[in-house]
Each structure stands twice: as C-alpha cells, then as structure tokens.
Amino acid sequence: MxxxxxxxxxxxxxxxxxxxxxxxxQVPTVELEARIKQELEANPALEEGVEEETQDxxxxxxxxxxxxxxxxxxxxxxxDDETPDYKTSISNYGADVEDNDIPLGxxxxxxxxxxxxxxxxxxxxxxxxLGQHLIGQLDDAGYLxxxxxxxxxxxxxxxxxxxxKRDLEIALAKVQTLDPAGVGAVDLRQCLLLQxxxxxxxVKDDLRKASMTLAxxxxxxxxxxxxxxxxxxxxxxxxxDEDVLKFALEEITKLNPKPGGSGGDSGRPVQHVxxxxxxxxxxxxxxVTLNQRNAPELRINPQYKExxxxxxxxxxxxxxxxxxxxFVKQKVDAAKWFVDAIRQRQLTLMLTINAIVEHQNxxxxxxxxxxxxxxxxxxxxxxxxxxxxxxSRVANSKYVQTPYGTFLLKTFFSESLSTDSGxxxxxxxxxxxxxxxxxxxxxxxxxxxxxxxxxxxxxxxHIARRTVAKYREQLSIPVARLRKEL
Numbered sequence: 001m002x003x004x005x006x007x008x009x010x011x012x013x014x015x016x017x018x019x020x021x022x023x024x025x026q027v028p029t030v031e032l033e034a035r036i037k038q039e040l041e042a043n044p045a046l047e048e049g050v051e052e053e054t055q056d057x058x059x060x061x062x063x064x065x066x067x068x069x070x071x072x073x074x075x076x077x078x079x080d081d082e083t084p085d086y087k088t089s090i091s092n093y094g095a096d097v098e099d100n101d102i103p104l105g106x107x108x109x110x111x112x113x114x115x116x117x118x119x120x121x122x123x124x125x126x127x128x129x130l131g132q133h134l135i136g137q138l139d140d141a142g143y144l145x146x147x148x149x150x151x152x153x154x155x156x157x158x159x160x161x162x163x164x165k166r167d168l169e170i171a172l173a174k175v176q177t178l179d180p181a182g183v184g185a186v187d188l189r190q191c192l193l194l195q196x197x198x199x200x201x202x203v204k205d206d207l208r209k210a211s212m213t214l215a216x217x218x219x220x221x222x223x224x225x226x227x228x229x230x231x232x233x234x235x236x237x238x239x240x241d242e243d244v245l246k247f248a249l250e251e252i253t254k255l256n257p258k259p260g261g262s263g264g265d266s267g268r269p270v271q272h273v274x275x276x277x278x279x280x281x282x283x284x285x286x287x288v289t290l291n292q293r294n295a296p297e298l299r300i301n302p303q304y305k306e307x308x309x310x311x312x313x314x315x316x317x318x319x320x321x322x323x324x325x326x327f328v329k330q331k332v333d334a335a336k337w338f339v340d341a342i343r344q345r346q347l348t349l350m351l352t353i354n355a356i357v358e359h360q361n362x363x364x365x366x367x368x369x370x371x372x373x374x375x376x377x378x379x380x381x382x383x384x385x386x387x388x389x390x391x392s393r394v395a396n397s398k399y400v401q402t403p404y405g406t407f408l409l410k411t412f413f414s415e416s417l418s419t420d421s422g423x424x425x426x427x428x429x430x431x432x433x434x435x436x437x438x439x440x441x442x443x444x445x446x447x448x449x450x451x452x453x454x455x456x457x458x459x460x461x462h463i464a465r466r467t468v469a470k471y472r473e474q475l476s477i478p479v480a481r482l483r484k485e486l
Contacts, residue, residue: 142260275401
C-alpha cells in the first residue's frame, strides 16, 4: 500500500570543492603537473603567476584603457564562435627554416620483434596467420596461458576461421623456435626445457654439455621433486653424486623463467618516482620541504574579475549579457575553487609530513631502521587533527627523498611489539633482525619459522610462529624448504 509521509533526515554531503580537494590530495607530484595543465586549458579564468595585491592608486589612463577593452570585448562572439582552430593558428617559420628537433626513438616491443622474426620463416598464408595470432595471445612474460582448444573456438566464433588443433600445434612449434628461447611455452617446465635443449645444441664443452643433459633429465622426469627441492630423492633415483647434481642445478638457475622480459621494450610506460617531499639534515636538525617543481603559482585572471564586476553592475541586462555574466562567474568560481584546493593540498601535505618527521626524528637523523618508532595512521591523524582517511591518502601515494634513499611514506608506519623490558619497538626492527637471521643461516639446513621465532624470543621479542610467517611473507622470503641449497 502506497503512502505519503514526511521524514526528516540528517545527511552529510560533500561539496564539489571538498571532492576536488580529496582528488588532488591523493595525486602525486608526478601527476600534478598534468592535472594543473588540464585545468589551465579548460578554464580561461585561471592563469599562472603570483596573485597581485589590489592597488588603489592606479593611473587614470590605465583605468580608461581597461574600460575600453572591456567594452570592446564581445561575449557573443566568444561564446558562439564557430571558427575552426586551424584558422586561428599561425606559423612564423619560413620555407628555408630547418627543424633541428631530434625525435625520440621508441624501441620495438616484444611482440613486434617476434612478428619480424616470424616473417623470415617460409610459411604459407594460413600458417603465418596462425603464428601471428598465437604471438598476440602471449602474455608479457612470453607464455601462452590459454589452451589450444579455446583458441580454436575463438577463431571459429569471432573470426569465422575453421582451424584444426593440429595446425595450431604446428604453428606453436614454429613460434617456440623464435628468440628469446622459451617464448610460447605453456608453463614454466616447458619454458626451461626449451631453453636447455637449445643450449645443449650450442655448447661444445663436453663437461658442460653433460651437466645440461642431466639438467634436462631432471626437468623432464623429476620436475616435482626439483621444485620441492627434494634433492636427496633425485640423487637416489639418478644414482649420482651431490656435486654432479649441483652442477646441473647451476645450469637450470642460469635459465630465464620470463623470456618475454628479455625481448626489449614490453610496451608499458616506465613509471618514474618523483619525490613529493625533500628531507635534509642541517645542523643536526631535520628540514623538510615540499617539492613544487611541477606546481606553479596560480591566480585568477584579473581581466575576468573586472569583467564580472562590470557586467554584474546592471549596466546591460540583455539576455546575451546575462549568459555572458553566468559564463564568467562560473569560470571565476571554478578557478577560485581550484586555487584554494591546491593551497589546501600543500597545507595538508606539510602538516602530515611534519608530524611524521617529529614522530620519527631519531630515524631521520641516523638512518638506522632500528630507530623507527611504532606509528600508525591514528597517531598522525590525532596530531594534525584530521581524519585517518586523509592521512591514508597522503601516505599511500607520496614519496619522500632522504639522504638514505627515496621512500613511500607508508613504509614508515608499522605495528608495535613489546620486549622483555616492556619497551614498544617497531615491527620493522623485528623484520630487519629476521632478515639478517635468514641471511646468515646454513642453506643446507635453513631455519624454520619455529626456530626463527625462538631466536627472536631469545633476543627479548615476544613473537609467535604465525607472526614470523606473516613477516617472512611480507619480506617475500620463501619457506625453509624452498630456501634449501646443496
């Protein structure tokens, strides 16, 4: 049954300026320049330059000239101008002027290199088409992750090309002969086998060829034991010495598990890290500044301000002038919002980094990770009296350049652990000790998580085995079984 009723609710809505501020806050310095350029192009009321103070003693001649320029400005022509852009462009270069700009050369991508190699093979049009399609199906590592039956179905349903699976197998075998060795493999085992087989045919040293042949046998017949590092089982089944197996394993470790990464440019843009903050040590004090190389000073175009003042005085009240006034007001308001958002962004960034530097002052003075104090987002949020989400936006996307390297701000946040003396220490200090213990272990008998927990407990850190496992995974260190070496 439908019913009408009055309800009173209290909702929290973000203003457009607040939304814009949050978006700008999480934009790193390397992307801020493009964002400012985009706004400068879209809003003619915004321009680069320092905001000038209003002067009351302007010369009368300057005021008259400005008023005349405002009267000559026709908003109708500006709003309804349909002149093509090419008619307003100008070229001041003569026919005899040479262009001395050096173009940037872009290297060929991994797939382009494979296609150029495939074109050198004597293949009919059908096999060439299949080979090109298979190269397009390779991932960035050079593997063919999809099974051939799915590719056969795709060709039939999407391109109406009927292909036999046998034809695809022949084309795939041709792709697997291309350089670098190992491309076109369906899994890691086949990738390593393709590389070791090609190396066996190229090596002339009998001793090394014997090691490679043994490596091939290990990959073909004992791959499961190899990846699980059950070396004693391989030695027993092959009836060989430990030193012989060691030479074979060395040949396997020389192989490339991701051949696609060695084929030149992968086509992905290189992401450069630009520090948002620059931290220096001066007279035993930490000094941090905001990197503003990509953030020019912005101001409101003074001409647009006067346009709005002039046409809002009511001298002309036609429909066209009202539309012009609305257009100018909208652009000026948007420019004010953007300038205020940039200033608020800089203020928030400096408040956050200063609070972090104050909390981690000992570390920034020494550079020793053991001096890092436990710190969570809530600690900084309480210091600067802002929400935790604001601190999170700053910490997750901003870098600081220090005398010890460039780091992401969130790396300075860590949990706290208690020692026997009751002191709270950072989890990064525990990770450092854990990493050193694993680096000094006997690789023939690597330390298990339980033994690592015992070492830390003896040093006074109260930590459980499952916490050791969590920290080990965060450090990208495999389990003891996979760290075993001969």
